[in-house]
Amino acid sequence: MRNLLAMARRIIRQIVRDKRTLALLIIAPLLILTLVWYIFGAKTSEPNLAIIHYESSDYLSAFKASDYTRMSPLQARQSLADKEIDAYVDLKDPIKVHLEGSDPSRNGLAMNKIQKSMQKMQQLSITSMKNQFTDVIKAQQKGIQTQQQIIRQMSEAMQHYAPGALAQIMQNAPKAEQPNQAKAAEKVKLNVTYLHGNDDLNTFDAFGPAMVGIFVFLFIFMIGGVSFLRERTTGTLDRLMASPIKSYQIIWGYMFGFGLFVIVQSFILTCYIVYVLKIYNIGHLLDVLIIVFILSFSALSLSILLSTFASNELQMFQFIPLVIVPQVFLSGLFPIDTLPSWVQAIGNLMPIHYSTEALRNIMIRGTGFSGWWLDGLILLLFSVIFIVINILVIRRARPIAD
Amino acid sequence: MSYPIKGEHLHKRFKNQIVLDDVSLTLQEGEIYGLIGPSGAGKTTLVRILLGLEKADSGRVELFEQRPTLNAFRSLGYMAQSDALYNELSAYQNLEFFASIQGMHGKEKRQRIDEVAKAVELDQDLKKNVSNFSGGMKRRLSLAAALVHRPRLYLLDEPTVGLDPMIRRKLWTLFHYLKGKGATIIVTTHVMDEVAQCDRVGLLSEGKIIAEGAPKALTEHYGVPSVEDIFITIEKEGAKK
Ligand SMILES: Nc1ncnc2c1ncn2[C@@H]1O[C@H](COP(=O)(O)OP(=O)(O)O)[C@@H](O)[C@H]1O
Ligand SMILES: [Mg+2]
Numbered sequence: 001m002r003n004l005l006a007m008a009r010r011i012i013r014q015i016v017r018d019k020r021t022l023a024l025l026i027i028a029p030l031l032i033l034t035l036v037w038y039i040f041g042a043k044t045s046e047p048n049l050a051i052i053h054y055e056s057s058d059y060l061s062a063f064k065a066s067d068y069t070r071m072s073p074l075q076a077r078q079s080l081a082d083k084e085i086d087a088y089v090d091l092k093d094p095i096k097v098h099l100e101g102s103d104p105s106r107n108g109l110a111m112n113k114i115q116k117s118m119q120k121m122q123q124l125s126i127t128s129m130k131n132q133f134t135d136v137i138k139a140q141q142k143g144i145q146t147q148q149q150i151i152r153q154m155s156e157a158m159q160h161y162a163p164g165a166l167a168q169i170m171q172n173a174p175k176a177e178q179p180n181q182a183k184a185a186e187k188v189k190l191n192v193t194y195l196h197g198n199d200d201l202n203t204f205d206a207f208g209p210a211m212v213g214i215f216v217f218l219f220i221f222m223i224g225g226v227s228f229l230r231e232r233t234t235g236t237l238d239r240l241m242a243s244p245i246k247s248y249q250i251i252w253g254y255m256f257g258f259g260l261f262v263i264v265q266s267f268i269l270t271c272y273i274v275y276v277l278k279i280y281n282i283g284h285l286l287d288v289l290i291i292v293f294i295l296s297f298s299a300l301s302l303s304i305l306l307s308t309f310a311s312n313e314l315q316m317f318q319f320i321p322l323v324i325v326p327q328v329f330l331s332g333l334f335p336i337d338t339l340p341s342w343v344q345a346i347g348n349l350m351p352i353h354y355s356t357e358a359l360r361n362i363m364i365r366g367t368g369f370s371g372w373w374l375d376g377l378i379l380l381l382f383s384v385i386f387i388v389i390n391i392l393v394i395r396r397a398r399p400i401a402d
Numbered sequence: 403m404s405y406p407i408k409g410e411h412l413h414k415r416f417k418n419q420i421v422l423d424d425v426s427l428t429l430q431e432g433e434i435y436g437l438i439g440p441s442g443a444g445k446t447t448l449v450r451i452l453l454g455l456e457k458a459d460s461g462r463v464e465l466f467e468q469r470p471t472l473n474a475f476r477s478l479g480y481m482a483q484s485d486a487l488y489n490e491l492s493a494y495q496n497l498e499f500f501a502s503i504q505g506m507h508g509k510e511k512r513q514r515i516d517e518v519a520k521a522v523e524l525d526q527d528l529k530k531n532v533s534n535f536s537g538g539m540k541r542r543l544s545l546a547a548a549l550v551h552r553p554r555l556y557l558l559d560e561p562t563v564g565l566d567p568m569i570r571r572k573l574w575t576l577f578h579y580l581k582g583k584g585a586t587i588i589v590t591t592h593v594m595d596e597v598a599q600c601d602r603v604g605l606l607s608e609g610k611i612i613a614e615g616a617p618k619a620l621t622e623h624y625g626v627p628s629v630e631d632i633f634i635t636i637e638k639e640g641a642k643k
Contacts, residue, residue: 002502010488010491013490014488014490017491017531018490234484234485234488235484238480239480239482241454241455242454242455242475242480243475243503244473244475244504245472245503398454
């Protein structure tokens with residue numbers, strides 16, 4: 001135990017005295033997350049739209065002046081070419097939409113907005129149709145009323161002159177059915193409710209849990225890996241191995257020493273994204289912290305393991321495309337349900353996959369312990385497996401009875 | 403007489419290069435044994451195998467007359483060819499760490515650190531960061547780290563390389579002092595004027611110990627003025643055959 005503490009204390013001192021590493025560990029993830037927050041979290045700007053041939057249109061009211069600039073066809077074509085507007089709508093029947101088209105995301109925004117207006121337009125035409133029908137029906141009703149009056153007068157006359165014939169007619173006449181009252185026109189508007197999250201949930205809120213995982217993993221991986229690698233290359237690991245320290249004390253010493261910074265880093269990072277960036281979070285801060293913390297351990301233990309296969313810092317960084325990049329893509333940032341099953345199987349071997357799932361459950365779905373314990377357990381299992389392998393690797397390098 | 407370290411019929415090859423070819427070596431308690439040989443002869447490899455840092459392909463190593471155990475390392479001070487120090491830490495923190503993992507603590511540890519720092523003349527520089535040390539200072543600190551827990555057996559791989567003659571002489575005085583206190587020392591070197599300071603030397607050439615004995619006896623036996631010449635003589639004999 002004393003050896004283990006000596007190891008941990010030394011690592012803590014090393015990091016504290018190495019300001020660059022400390023900054024990389026704590027400040028760099030914050031900076032990058034802030035950047036990502038600006039990129040994904042920014043409110044999307046409104047599309048610039050215009051309409052032409054609106055003068056004679058019945059649907060002008062569906063295209064509010066605040067959303068659609070009124071233009072002449074020539075003006076509109078020019079503005080579209082100059083990228084001043086993203087699209088314009090030609091209201092002459094049949095209605096046409098002209099898009100600028102070079103940026104898919106702007107196309108989407110413009111179409112979205114125009115479709116909303118089209119819905120309104122349909123409502124307008126339905127209302128006008130309804131009004132027309134009501135007029136027709138009213139006219140018919142008037143006709144029927146006059147006919148009924150005539151019939152009444154006729155039957156009075158018949159009662160007077162031929163009561164027998166009238167009784168026969170009355171008996172054979174079909175019963176007139178009273179038409180049901182016409183149903184009120186149904187509302188065309190959709191009523192949307194959210195099981196999780198709400199209308200305000202932006203891209204960053206959804207990506208956040210994955211992002212946190214990725215950056216925590218990346219930085220711990222780099223720093224942990226390089227620092228253990230240095231232990232090998234400078235020969236200090238040999239010195240440790242030629243001392244009475246036990247193999248597991250070396251590895252656990254690393255885990256403990258780094259663990260302290262990992263706690264501090266997890267805490268600062270989590271507080272930062274929740275309280276400063278105000279990422280959507282309805283779960284407990286503590287739950288988030290625990291997951292980030294467990295994830296860091298798996299990153300640290302994996303980096304120590306991989307540092308065995310690197311003989312210098314550059315080779316250590318060469319693992320990043322191999323270890324980090326696939327995790328970014330398979331972490332849940334992008335849907336993976338449609339990928340071939342072997343790719344999904346690889347995804348299941350990636351720590352960040354589980355942290356993302358757990359953090360989504362906590363932050364967006366608001367599930368408590370029941371929503372993350374399994375993912376947390378799997379992450380812990382990763383760490384344990386990596387740590388055991390690390391200890392075995394060290395032990396194998398010492399042909400001494402432990 | 404006990405044998406602090408003993409290697410028998412050690413073989414080692416890296417890929418297809420034979421580095422050690424049936425090397426046997428036994429140290430007597432209280433002697434300074436010099437392992438001499440040109441660079442690449444396999445000195446470092448031999449020392450690492452004796453320590454258990456490297457596994458021999460075949461052969462047997464005994465530390466203090468038994469199979470090496472972790473406990474045996476308490477009585478063993480190893481100074482690697484590289485300095486093996488933590489550059490981010492101060493000299494004191496380095497010594498403190500190595501003393502701690504050797505099981506020292508408290509007042510004893512602090513006193514001992516001051517003692518070894520004085521012995522290698524670094525007592526004025528203990529607070530400095532190792533990254534600011536010169537090559538020679540690092541070498542001495544590395545030696546101090548090997549001394550700090552008062553081992554009975556020292557394995558020093560080129561301890562004096564890159565040091566100026568004054569300091570080198572002082573270190574040899576220190577080695578003799580340690581020997582006087584009963585320690586056994588194995589030193590690798592390719593500096594020939596250090597050879598005379600050893601009680602016994604082993605000449606390692608291309609993975610074999612080609613000659614072994616007290617320096618004086620060796621030079622007389624081969625009839626040459628210096629130990630260096632023995633390498634040349636033996637090489638010539640080999641060529642004749
Ligand atoms: N880990 C290793 N892998 C491959 N070759 C090695 C390794 N360590 C040493 N060697 C080779 O073994 C030979 C002896 O090296 P070494 O023991 O360091 O010699 P010395 O210490 O006498 O200069 C050298 O040719 C060196 O290239
Ligand atoms: Mg060497």
